[in-house]
Amino acid sequence: MKPNRILLFILCIIACLAFIAFVFPKNGIKLLNTTLHFPELSEIMVRTQEEMEDPEEILKKWKINPVVEPEVSFDSVKPNKKANRVDTIRHLESALTSMESTFEFPHGNLSYFDSFFAKAETAREQHKIIRVLYYGDSQIELDRFSSNLRQFFQKRFGGGGPGMVPFHQTIPNGAINQSYSGEYSCYSLWGETRKNKEGDYGPLAKMFRIEGSSTFTAAAPKRKGETDRRDNYSNISLLINNLKGNFSTEFTDRTNQTKYSLQTDSTGIQLLDFPIHFSTQSFSISSKGNANIYGVLIDDGFGVAVDNIAMRGASGQHFTQMKDSLMRLHFQLVNVGMFILQFGGNAVPALSSEKSVDNYVANIIAQIKYLQRVAPNTPILFIGPSDMLSIVDGELKTYKQLPYLVEKLNAEISKSGAAFWNMYKVMGGANSMRSWVKKGWAGNDYVHFTSKGAQEIARVLTQTFEAIYERYKMKKNDNQLSDFPVYEH
Numbered sequence: 001m002k003p004n005r006i007l008l009f010i011l012c013i014i015a016c017l018a019f020i021a022f023v024f025p026k027n028g029i030k031l032l033n034t035t036l037h038f039p040e041l042s043e044i045m046v047r048t049q050e051e052m053e054d055p056e057e058i059l060k061k062w063k064i065n066p067v068v069e070p071e072v073s074f075d076s077v078k079p080n081k082k083a084n085r086v087d088t089i090r091h092l093e094s095a096l097t098s099m100e101s102t103f104e105f106p107h108g109n110l111s112y113f114d115s116f117f118a119k120a121e122t123a124r125e126q127h128k129i130i131r132v133l134y135y136g137d138s139q140i141e142l143d144r145f146s147s148n149l150r151q152f153f154q155k156r157f158g159g160g161g162p163g164m165v166p167f168h169q170t171i172p173n174g175a176i177n178q179s180y181s182g183e184y185s186c187y188s189l190w191g192e193t194r195k196n197k198e199g200d201y202g203p204l205a206k207m208f209r210i211e212g213s214s215t216f217t218a219a220a221p222k223r224k225g226e227t228d229r230r231d232n233y234s235n236i237s238l239l240i241n242n243l244k245g246n247f248s249t250e251f252t253d254r255t256n257q258t259k260y261s262l263q264t265d266s267t268g269i270q271l272l273d274f275p276i277h278f279s280t281q282s283f284s285i286s287s288k289g290n291a292n293i294y295g296v297l298i299d300d301g302f303g304v305a306v307d308n309i310a311m312r313g314a315s316g317q318h319f320t321q322m323k324d325s326l327m328r329l330h331f332q333l334v335n336v337g338m339f340i341l342q343f344g345g346n347a348v349p350a351l352s353s354e355k356s357v358d359n360y361v362a363n364i365i366a367q368i369k370y371l372q373r374v375a376p377n378t379p380i381l382f383i384g385p386s387d388m389l390s391i392v393d394g395e396l397k398t399y400k401q402l403p404y405l406v407e408k409l410n411a412e413i414s415k416s417g418a419a420f421w422n423m424y425k426v427m428g429g430a431n432s433m434r435s436w437v438k439k440g441w442a443g444n445d446y447v448h449f450t451s452k453g454a455q456e457i458a459r460v461l462t463q464t465f466e467a468i469y470e471r472y473k474m475k476k477n478d479n480q481l482s483d484f485p486v487y488e489h
Contacts, residue, residue, distance in 0.1 A: 062101030136342035150306035158303025182214030199323035202294025247289030316343025344385035389446035
């Protein structure tokens with residue numbers, strides 16, 4: 001066939017498809033038990049425009065600059081420091097209450113995280129470690145999101161190490177290399193594992209029961225460039241429930257073979273601290289006895305620890321299955337200063353109506369109330385799901401119930417006394433995942449971020465905390481705190 005006839009044939013096909021798109025009923029045509037749909041021309045045009053928005057440009061809009069140019073007094077060429085401080089505080093408060101990238105604070109209280117900052121600022125001086133327990137679904141695997149936040153907190157308040165990890169890691173963790181040998185029974189609140197009837201799981205929502213001997217080994221990963229703050233370990237502890245007494249454990253520094261042994265005959269939940277006085281990058285812990293192992297706390301120095309607790313496949317509705325009295329003791333022993341919950345993505349595909357969304361959100365509020373009950377006065381930040389796409393009417397679109405889910409989470413969580421971060425809106429809203437995939441910042445499943453994408457959006461989260469902390473510092477140092485009212489939404 002000649003080229004001009006081929007071109008004519010293609011143009012005819014396009015014209016026919018355009019005509020069908022123009023005349024096809026918007027609500028489709030019912031055929032037996034099936035409804036046939038055809039995309040409208042306007043939908044095709046809008047889709048092309050949406051794909052042009054660059055995620056990098058979107059995120060630039062959310063940067064909060066805490067610096068305000070100093071005012072100059074007419075009586076002096078020197079800056080008016082007090083006036084400048086007042087302007088900076090009001091500038092930060094305005095940004096924190098108006099920008100869509102910031103948190104929805106409970107009841108508009110911008111001082112919600114002040115209790116955490118107060119503890120974090122004194123942790124190093126008081127030889128304490130304040131823990132941020134960062135729970136999430138597969139979006140936070142490989143230490144994504146938590147890595148950025150850990151780096152920010154530890155740079156300002158001190159601390160180091162990867163944080164608390166399970167005795168046997170079954171989910172990828174980019175913060176540390178670890179292995180395990182020995183027999184155990186695993187009990188987990190999520191995944192296809194056995195459940196504990198007593199609700200005894202620990203802070204990681206996972207517990208390992210050992211009866212006999214076991215060995216835990218950890219080492220810093222080989223990284224390119226400078227040494228990471230996560231890669232040095234000097235404060236190492238074991239969180240256990242000694243079931244029958246006569247539990248012994250031995251720490252071995254694998255570099256110089258220094259050993260420290262601990263033994264306890266006391267039964268019950270306890271935190272065993274190894275008295276090492278140096279920093280290492282590779283060690284092992286050999287234990288013997290009958291005990292529930294809840295986690296290994298691997299920190300460096302004093303300050304803030306951020307624990308990445310990735311729960312693949314979880315939707316964040318499991319906390320109420322843990323026994324109150326046990327979890328209250330766990331959280332006190334490990335010194336929890338803040339909870340971060342990042343869930344919702346795994347629930348989205350099953351949400352078929354607004355009623356199902358309402359039920360899911362009600363369950364999330366129940367989890368928040370549970371944490372508030374067992375760890376009172378501890379700030380909670382809930383991070384909503386990202387944009388997610390599925391095939392809708394023959395094309396990739398945001399899941400139908402996702403916008404309503406985010407809206408409902410935003411409203412109900414702030415009313416429950418916790419803070420909310422709208423990641424869906426920060427990344428661009430409906431159908432924005434297309435541009436993230438095109439940029440290489442999200443995977444071809446149109447659901448998960450790539451490492452680069454997670455790092456970029458986590459930077460916005462960290463910048464928001466930075467602005468909140470900057471406001472906290474300036475308000476604390478000002479003698480007239482009452483001059484600056486809390487902004488209400």
